[in-house]
Amino acid sequence: MAIQPLEFEVPIYELEKKLEELKGISELVDKDIENKIYKLEERIQKVKSNIYRNLSPSQKVLVARHPNRPYTLDYIGAIFEDFVELHGDRLYMDDPAIVAGIGKFDGEPCMIVGHQKGRNTKENIYRNFGMPNPEGYRKALRLFKMAEKFNRPIFTFVDTPGAYPGIGAEERGQAEAIARNLLEMAGLKVPMITVITGEGGSGGALAIAMGNKVLMLEHSIYAVISPEGCASILWKDASYSKRAAEALKLTAQDLKSLNIIDEIIKEPVGGAHRDHETTFSNVKKALKKYFNELKQYSSDELFEMRYQKFRSMGVFSE
Amino acid sequence: MGLRTFLLDKIQKVTEIKKREIQKDVWVKCDKCGEVSYKDDIQKNYNTCPSCNYHFKVSAIEKINMILDPGTFVEIDANLKSLDPLGFKDSKRYVDRIRDTVKKTGINDAFISGYGTIYKKPVHIGAFEFSFLGGSMGSVVGEKITRLIESAISNRHHVITISCSGGARMQESILSLMQMAKTSAALKKLSNEGLAHISILTDPTTGGVTASFAMLGDVHIAEPGALVGFAGPRVIEQTIRQKLPEGFQTSEFLLQHGMVDMVLHRREWKDTIYKLLEFFG
Numbered sequence: 001m002a003i004q005p006l007e008f009e010v011p012i013y014e015l016e017k018k019l020e021e022l023k024g025i026s027e028l029v030d031k032d033i034e035n036k037i038y039k040l041e042e043r044i045q046k047v048k049s050n051i052y053r054n055l056s057p058s059q060k061v062l063v064a065r066h067p068n069r070p071y072t073l074d075y076i077g078a079i080f081e082d083f084v085e086l087h088g089d090r091l092y093m094d095d096p097a098i099v100a101g102i103g104k105f106d107g108e109p110c111m112i113v114g115h116q117k118g119r120n121t122k123e124n125i126y127r128n129f130g131m132p133n134p135e136g137y138r139k140a141l142r143l144f145k146m147a148e149k150f151n152r153p154i155f156t157f158v159d160t161p162g163a164y165p166g167i168g169a170e171e172r173g174q175a176e177a178i179a180r181n182l183l184e185m186a187g188l189k190v191p192m193i194t195v196i197t198g199e200g201g202s203g204g205a206l207a208i209a210m211g212n213k214v215l216m217l218e219h220s221i222y223a224v225i226s227p228e229g230c231a232s233i234l235w236k237d238a239s240y241s242k243r244a245a246e247a248l249k250l251t252a253q254d255l256k257s258l259n260i261i262d263e264i265i266k267e268p269v270g271g272a273h274r275d276h277e278t279t280f281s282n283v284k285k286a287l288k289k290y291f292n293e294l295k296q297y298s299s300d301e302l303f304e305m306r307y308q309k310f311r312s313m314g315v316f317s318e
Numbered sequence: 319m320g321l322r323t324f325l326l327d328k329i330q331k332v333t334e335i336k337k338r339e340i341q342k343d344v345w346v347k348c349d350k351c352g353e354v355s356y357k358d359d360i361q362k363n364y365n366t367c368p369s370c371n372y373h374f375k376v377s378a379i380e381k382i383n384m385i386l387d388p389g390t391f392v393e394i395d396a397n398l399k400s401l402d403p404l405g406f407k408d409s410k411r412y413v414d415r416i417r418d419t420v421k422k423t424g425i426n427d428a429f430i431s432g433y434g435t436i437y438k439k440p441v442h443i444g445a446f447e448f449s450f451l452g453g454s455m456g457s458v459v460g461e462k463i464t465r466l467i468e469s470a471i472s473n474r475h476h477v478i479t480i481s482c483s484g485g486a487r488m489q490e491s492i493l494s495l496m497q498m499a500k501t502s503a504a505l506k507k508l509s510n511e512g513l514a515h516i517s518i519l520t521d522p523t524t525g526g527v528t529a530s531f532a533m534l535g536d537v538h539i540a541e542p543g544a545l546v547g548f549a550g551p552r553v554i555e556q557t558i559r560q561k562l563p564e565g566f567q568t569s570e571f572l573l574q575h576g577m578v579d580m581v582l583h584r585r586e587w588k589d590t591i592y593k594l595l596e597f598f599g
Contacts, residue, residue, distance in 0.1 A: 163529075165549030165557050170567060171575050175528035175548035179502060183534050186503030187510075202486075202495060203529045203548075210499055224486045224495040224526070229553070234408040234488060248491045249404045258403070260492050310503050311464065313496035314457035315403035318395075 006062050008051055012270065015044045048270040055219065057254075058245040061227060063219040064198045068273035070280070071130075072099055072114030072157040075197070078280035079287065080105055080112060080155075088139060092172065095136030097128045097160070098208070100143045105155065106288060111147035113140045113208055114157030117198075130199075131164035134177035137207050141181050147190055151299075153291065154192040156208045161226065163204030178207040185210035186307060189299035193290050195265070195283060196220045196252070197272075212306050213290040214260070216252035217279070218267040222260075223250035260313065262290070348372050350543075364584035371583060373521065373541050378430045378445035381480045381520065385588050386443065390434035395465050398458045399426050404491055412489040415451065423450050427458040428483070431466040433475065436588060439595050442470035445480035446520075446527075453483035455527055456490040460497025463531060467504040467515075476514040476598055478591065481532040484550075485525020498530035505534050514598040516591060519546045519569065519578065537594055538578040539587065540569035546578075 005013040019040050022033060055063065063069075076083050080103035088094040100113040115132065118124035140156075147154045163174055185192070185208075194211030200222030216222065225233075230248060231240035249255075252264045265286045268275035297305065347354050350372035360367065364384055365374045382391055399420075406412040420426055428451060431444030444466045446453040455463075463479065470477045486494035505515055517535030519528075521544035529548055540546060547567035555562060565571050569581045582590060 163548065165554045167554065167558065167562070167566070170547050170549065170554070173533075173575070173577050176533040176577060178529040178548070179498075179531070179533040182499055182502035182530055183506050183509075186499070186506045203498060203526055206495055206498060207529075210503075222492060224491045225488055230488055244408075247404070247406050247408065248488075250491065255492055258492065260496065307503050307507070310496060310499040313500055314461050314493055315401050315490075316457045316461055317399045317401055318397050 003066075003068055006059070006066070008055075008059055012044065012048050012051065015040065015047060019044065045269065052219075052270055056242075056246070057221075057248075057251055058227065058242040060219050060251050061221055061245050063271050063273070064221045066198075066271065066273040067119060069159075069198050070272055070276050071119075071159060072112075072116050072197070074276065075114070075157055075195075075280065075283060076101075076103060076112055078276070079284045080110070081107075083112070086139075086143060089135045089142060091135070091138055093133075093135050095128075095133050095139060096126055097130055097132040097164070098136035098140055100139060102152075105153070105291065108153070109150075110152050111143055111154045112157070113143060113154065114197075115160040115205075115208075117159060128164055130160045131162060131201075132160065132204060132207075133164050133166070133169045134172045134174050137163075137177040137181050140208050141177075141184055144181075144185065144188060144192075148188055151190060153190055153294070154188070154211075155287065156192065156194045156211060158194060158196045158200050158205045158209050158222075159198035159220075160201045160204050161199055162201035163207065178203045181207040182210065186310065187303060188306070189303050191291065191294035191297070191302055192306070193287060193294070195287070196222050196261070197283075200250075201226060210306065210310065212294055212302055212309070213262045215263045215265055215286055215290070216255060216261050217265050217272060217283070218252055219271055220252055221250040222252075222255055223248045346374075349374070366584060371542060373543060373584060375448070375521070377449070378447040378480070378482070381445045381482075381518075381584075382430065382432075382434075382443055384584055385478065385591060386434035386436060386441075387438065391432055391443075392434060393430060393432040394469065395431060395462050396426060398462055400456055400458045400490075402489075403457075403493060404489070406489040406491075408489075415489070419450055423447065425450060427462070428453045428455070429459040429462045431462050433469070433473070436595060437592050439592065440473070440475055441478055441591075441595065442466055442473070442475045443478040443480070446482040448482045448522075451487065453481075453527075454485060454487035454494070455483060455497050456487035456494045457497065459487075460494070460500050463497075463501045464504045467501070467508050470513060471508055471511050474511075474513070476516065476595060477508060478516045478518065479531060479535075480518040480520060481523040481527050482520045483523055483525070483527040483532075485527055485529075495526065498526050501531040502534060505531055509536075514594070516594060518587070519572075520544050522546070524548065524550050533577070536598070538580075539590070540572055540578040540581045542569055542581050542583060544569045546572055 083103040085101040117130035227241040227245035230244040268278035348367040351370035
């Protein structure tokens with residue numbers, strides 16, 4: 001876990017280092033030390049919550065991309081039972097940037113689909129940094145349809161910089177693959193719940209994100225373009241990405257106030273990357289709540305509700 | 319020697335007249351082959367170059383009129399206007415950008431929609447206006463496409479869309495992204511009703527428009543030589559750090575890779591669409 005602290009996290013890391021040192025000498029007799037440790041722990045908690053309560057949009061971008069954040073396979077391992085991974089789009093290849101399979105949620109069989117990033121360079125090359133090719137989306141679609149066939153609910157986990165912009169991806173119809181998923185997701189007759197866990201990178205995210213309920217982790221982001229991409233197009237200079245991050249209104253809080261998402265899932269103080277277990281338990285609680293709610297509806301109602309949800313999005317005058 | 323001076327003089331005068339005429343826009347030089355043609359000839363040729371078939375850029379309404387019977391187009395939802403829900407500002411405020419563009423183009427947003435007939439067969443039709451913020455899709459464009467499809471469903475008409483767009487409109491961020499979901503969902507309903515969507519892809523069509531309703535036609539028709547793709551060529555080059563092959567992401571490339579049914583000269587759009595409509599019933 002030799003991860004560099006984010007710039008604004010440095011005070012937390014320094015205090016934590018001090019704490020480690022204190023704990024190291026606490027075996028020696030000094031009675032004051034216990035007291036000091038207690039006080040320091042309290043202080044760390046305070047600093048953490050202060051920093052994390054006031055994150056700017058561009059700081060949230062860094063947290064959402066933090067390499068220690070839980071990824072889809074971590075959520076699957078912690079929240080679902082009896083997972084069996086299923087591979088391939090049956091047309092061309094298997095795309096490791098999207099993982100999918102069957103499992104059980106709260107004892108009930110379900111389908112799980114999500115983007116998968118890697119933790120190190122080797123893994124990231126294998127996972128293409130979580131940027132799917134068309135085959136990833138076609139695998140997702142195949143399994144959405146399979147879930148529908150057997151009347152099983154679908155859970156999707158979203159964390160991608162975006163769909164991969166490569167030569168092969170264009171040749172094999174990246175745009176068509178995303179578009180097809182949007183159309184078919186709109187028609188699904190089973191419950192679908194989406195959680196944006198890290199980066200919601202534009203169409204590459206949306207292509208598996210048309211849930212009846214869409215939830216976002218507290219420090220995750222979701223936008224039509226990355227702040228860097230937006231800056232280089234509108235400001236003609238990628239170094240304006242901080243301003244672009246603000247302008248794009250990409251935080252979970254922004255999206256909640258725009259009525260694009262249903263709920264913000266709290267992260268542990270200091271971010272999901274510092275405490276996976278609490279994150280898993282918060283996500284599980286939220287999934288359970290909405291899963292139970294969606295169970296009441298017939299398949300036609302689920303279809304119509306999902307349609308109306310996305311139908312009503314947009315702001316204009318007439 | 320008198321003759322030589324006379325001829326030189328004459329040649330000079332003719333060239334000058336020609337120059338003046340080009341300036342007067344009677345002549346148009348083709349962007350692709352460089353051939354100079356009469357503007358009239360180009361216009362009669364559906365705004366394409368008579369010698370190389372290069373398709374000049376034309377407005378949304380011109381494209382609609384190339385397909386519909388003359389005088390039959392009735393516009394709908396023309397009053398929808400963009401707001402600025404995010405308070406977006408880059409080098410210019412989004413509200414100002416919209417206001418100036420409306421003034422410049424004379425239309426309220428980047429999509430014109432309505433209905434009309436093709437050899438007396440009624441259809442719903444809509445087209446992107448690229449001169450309106452690069453034909454980008456924000457809330458208004460998404461809403462107009464969705465209403466076009468819904469209106470087609472209630473009238474039992476097939477739908478034709480003519481795309482020409484840089485993609486989703488960044489200034490409306492997540493709301494623009496959701497228009498991809500909204501328009502695609504509407505097409506699901508259209509399809510459930512047994513009605514058709516014919517998607518015409520013109521130069522350029524990229525990003526969120528390609529990755530939603532534009533790639534969801536029962537039939538895809540591409541304009542010759544048009545750039546059609548998901549990611550823009552510049553983004554791809556920056557990502558893979560190599561030059562893109564010649565003809566990459568052109569209509570012809572898409573035909574070769576199975577993404578469009580045909581690459582069709584504008585003059586053949588109407589007759590071909592009529593045949594398709596006969597099939598769709």
